[in-house]
Amino acid sequence: MSLRRLTNSLATGVITTGGITLIVIVVGILVFIFLQTWPLWTPAETGTEAVVQLRSLIPDENPEDVLMIGEEEQKEIMYLVTRRGRLYFVSLPDGKLLKTLRLPLYGEQALTSAVPAFGSHHLAFGTSDGRVAFAEIKFHTLYEKGHRTIVPEMADHGSILTDSLHRPVLRLGYTRSADTDFLASLVASSVPGTEIVVSVRSPESSVHHRIPSSSDEATALAWDAGKHCLYIGRASGALERWIVPSEGPAHEAERIAVATNAVSHLAFLIGDITLIAGTDGGSLTAWRLSPDDRSGTSDRQVLTRVRSFWSHAGRITSVVPSWRNKCFLSTDESGHLLLQHSTSEQLLLQARISEKPIIRLAYSPKGDGCLILDRDGRLFDMSISAPHPEVSASTLWSKNLYESYREPTYTWQSTGGTDDFEPKLSLIPLIFGTIKGTLYAMIFAIPLAVMGALYTSQFAHPRLRNLVKPIVEIMAALPSVVIGFMAGLWLAPLMKTLLVSILVGMLLVPLTLVVFVYFFEKLPKAVVYRFKFGHELVIMMPALVLAVWLSTFAGSYLESAAFGGDAVGWLYTAMDVSYDQRNCLVVGIALAFASMPIIFTITEDSLSSVPAHLTSASLALGATRWQTAMKVILPAASAGIFSAVMIGFGRAVGETMIVLMATGNTPIMDWSIFNGMRTLSANIAVEIPEAPHGGTLYRVLFLSGLILFMMTFVVNTLAEVVRQRLRNKYASL
Numbered sequence: 001m002s003l004r005r006l007t008n009s010l011a012t013g014v015i016t017t018g019g020i021t022l023i024v025i026v027v028g029i030l031v032f033i034f035l036q037t038w039p040l041w042t043p044a045e046t047g048t049e050a051v052v053q054l055r056s057l058i059p060d061e062n063p064e065d066v067l068m069i070g071e072e073e074q075k076e077i078m079y080l081v082t083r084r085g086r087l088y089f090v091s092l093p094d095g096k097l098l099k100t101l102r103l104p105l106y107g108e109q110a111l112t113s114a115v116p117a118f119g120s121h122h123l124a125f126g127t128s129d130g131r132v133a134f135a136e137i138k139f140h141t142l143y144e145k146g147h148r149t150i151v152p153e154m155a156d157h158g159s160i161l162t163d164s165l166h167r168p169v170l171r172l173g174y175t176r177s178a179d180t181d182f183l184a185s186l187v188a189s190s191v192p193g194t195e196i197v198v199s200v201r202s203p204e205s206s207v208h209h210r211i212p213s214s215s216d217e218a219t220a221l222a223w224d225a226g227k228h229c230l231y232i233g234r235a236s237g238a239l240e241r242w243i244v245p246s247e248g249p250a251h252e253a254e255r256i257a258v259a260t261n262a263v264s265h266l267a268f269l270i271g272d273i274t275l276i277a278g279t280d281g282g283s284l285t286a287w288r289l290s291p292d293d294r295s296g297t298s299d300r301q302v303l304t305r306v307r308s309f310w311s312h313a314g315r316i317t318s319v320v321p322s323w324r325n326k327c328f329l330s331t332d333e334s335g336h337l338l339l340q341h342s343t344s345e346q347l348l349l350q351a352r353i354s355e356k357p358i359i360r361l362a363y364s365p366k367g368d369g370c371l372i373l374d375r376d377g378r379l380f381d382m383s384i385s386a387p388h389p390e391v392s393a394s395t396l397w398s399k400n401l402y403e404s405y406r407e408p409t410y411t412w413q414s415t416g417g418t419d420d421f422e423p424k425l426s427l428i429p430l431i432f433g434t435i436k437g438t439l440y441a442m443i444f445a446i447p448l449a450v451m452g453a454l455y456t457s458q459f460a461h462p463r464l465r466n467l468v469k470p471i472v473e474i475m476a477a478l479p480s481v482v483i484g485f486m487a488g489l490w491l492a493p494l495m496k497t498l499l500v501s502i503l504v505g506m507l508l509v510p511l512t513l514v515v516f517v518y519f520f521e522k523l524p525k526a527v528v529y530r531f532k533f534g535h536e537l538v539i540m541m542p543a544l545v546l547a548v549w550l551s552t553f554a555g556s557y558l559e560s561a562a563f564g565g566d567a568v569g570w571l572y573t574a575m576d577v578s579y580d581q582r583n584c585l586v587v588g589i590a591l592a593f594a595s596m597p598i599i600f601t602i603t604e605d606s607l608s609s610v611p612a613h614l615t616s617a618s619l620a621l622g623a624t625r626w627q628t629a630m631k632v633i634l635p636a637a638s639a640g641i642f643s644a645v646m647i648g649f650g651r652a653v654g655e656t657m658i659v660l661m662a663t664g665n666t667p668i669m670d671w672s673i674f675n676g677m678r679t680l681s682a683n684i685a686v687e688i689p690e691a692p693h694g695g696t697l698y699r700v701l702f703l704s705g706l707i708l709f710m711m712t713f714v715v716n717t718l719a720e721v722v723r724q725r726l727r728n729k730y731a732s733l
Helices: 002-041 393-397 428-458 462-475 480-497 499-522 536-562 567-575 584-608 612-620 625-636 638-654 657-662 680-690 696-729
Strands: 045-053 066-071 077-082 086-091 096-102 111-116 122-127 131-144 147-161 169-177 180-188 194-201 206-214 218-224 229-234 238-243 251-257 263-268 275-279 284-291 301-308 316-321 327-332 336-341 346-352 358-363 369-374 378-385
Touching: 002 696, 045 346, 066 111, 066 358, 066 369, 077 111, 077 147, 096 147, 111 169, 122 169, 122 180, 131 169, 131 180, 169 218, 180 218, 194 218, 194 229, 206 229, 229 263, 238 263, 251 301, 263 316, 275 316, 316 358, 327 358, 428 462, 428 584, 428 625, 428 638, 428 680, 428 696, 462 584, 480 499, 480 584, 480 657, 499 536, 499 567, 584 638, 584 657, 612 625, 625 638, 638 696, 657 680, 680 696
Parallel strands: 218 263
Antiparallel strands: 045 378, 066 077, 077 086, 086 096, 111 122, 122 131, 131 147, 169 180, 180 194, 194 206, 218 229, 229 238, 238 251, 263 275, 275 284, 284 301, 316 327, 327 336, 336 346, 358 369, 369 378
């Protein structure tokens, strides 16, 4: 007796422990997924790591004389360029002056402007006698006795004379491509206003173009070397675009109004497509070249405002884009700092850094901080934490206007060929693809599986039933990769070759079988009763073979007669429908093949479990076997059938390898059965090898998994509610 109790207690403990462990594991997985996605929604943060007093560090330099500031990637060394032509290197951890260098100037000339080439430490300096000097700051990392030391140095890259009258260079626009410098110099004019000189310097020569002076003072410059375009901001609030060809004179392409006050800053975001314009009124807008729809041709492009950002309360003093993404920093005279992201249009960060106007700003190369110099001479070394600026409710769920796109779209494209790429992380195409693939799979799977189970359980001969059911159950054990392999490499090419025949067969085969059964029932009873009950399938085999042959013949004839022998080509030319060889039709059939065994097995068990007295009572009242099956057995087993369908639905929703191998994995939103799609599960499998741990893509993929779980959870919950109602309805039978 004690042994029995011990055994019972032990078994109860093991079962209870196993059940609780399973629940804990499932809940733990959900919590882990949730924790991986939570950082996507955490706000950006900033903090002051160090404050350096410029006057105590460099007593003989005034804050207003600092033309440019910057720092290296590790945020350990910063540099300053002053009007006296000096380059200072400062250690940020301890605030000590490391090195002072004299810039390569000529005579007694002073610096009047300085600007870096975007995304590098290549610098251009404008001088008081009309020259522009070029230099590069390099940081060498040395390791001695396990200690790391960063050693800064400067390389002289020569200079060019941009103004033969030796007038001061007041402002510069500078970019660099390989060994070529593209420069726009704003020089003082002998008449009221200014004059702009555009220079292109290569190792072989230097070419200069002059932009005619204007009474409307130029206040900002931006140079797009790829399109040979110079953008000029004017004091009136106008923005001009000039074409500067390799040969021939420069000419004005267009002039538009940006604001009612001066355009104080122009800066291209990474990729040189989106131009940020800041004004003295504090407004920030994004502009880009777009096809001119009014001209009736896509060749002509015009500047179009694509976004408006959060504005400053006062005059903007700096606009600096990130080296890594579509973020940009901006400051104003009241000491405020804004961090915004172009694609998501988010205000990521807003902070009051100083009570004095901010006169210089530099974004750290890694985007994890910035340097700020105010008018009192305080240098703020700021840290910035904004790890996922690309993600917002808008970018995930709404249409977005991306660079080089003419209109807002739902787009998934997580990576590109260059660092200039703009991530497109809309989950809508993936959810659409999941629903589309599952829907087509269920269209094929549910009728075949349920009707097959109904025939096997109610009409088939016991020998045939004992043969069919194990075979179908074995089909459920087939690996998904095998089904996907066969669908992608065998079924897809075959379907493209026999497309019309297959489509005709989907109609002709069922129709032929229905006609055969109809006329078979019209035969004399003496003939019909000769065939034993349960052997109908054997009788119908000749009709099935005939239907397949007719479908092949009719499809071939129809393709030749109606589509010129090329149905795929006809779809594209006549219907503007592209046919992908690995399309949704292939995926639907393959997914149906994977889902049918589950639906068939559970449905057959449910139908076979209907009490025999219900069947006997129906037959005794004069109903036929078909009437009994449809009006008695199916309703009585409806709860189990519904469960079978939902389990098959879950199998199709979560399927990965079949979708991955049998479709083109193109995240498009098109209901056409001849196009592919990309599902949430397949997207995770495709993208996860490319996702850096903890990065935006990595966490968005976890969010995809969470959404996939929520979809199946909601569907299964609703299915369970419906199943319980059906079970209660027919429980009294």
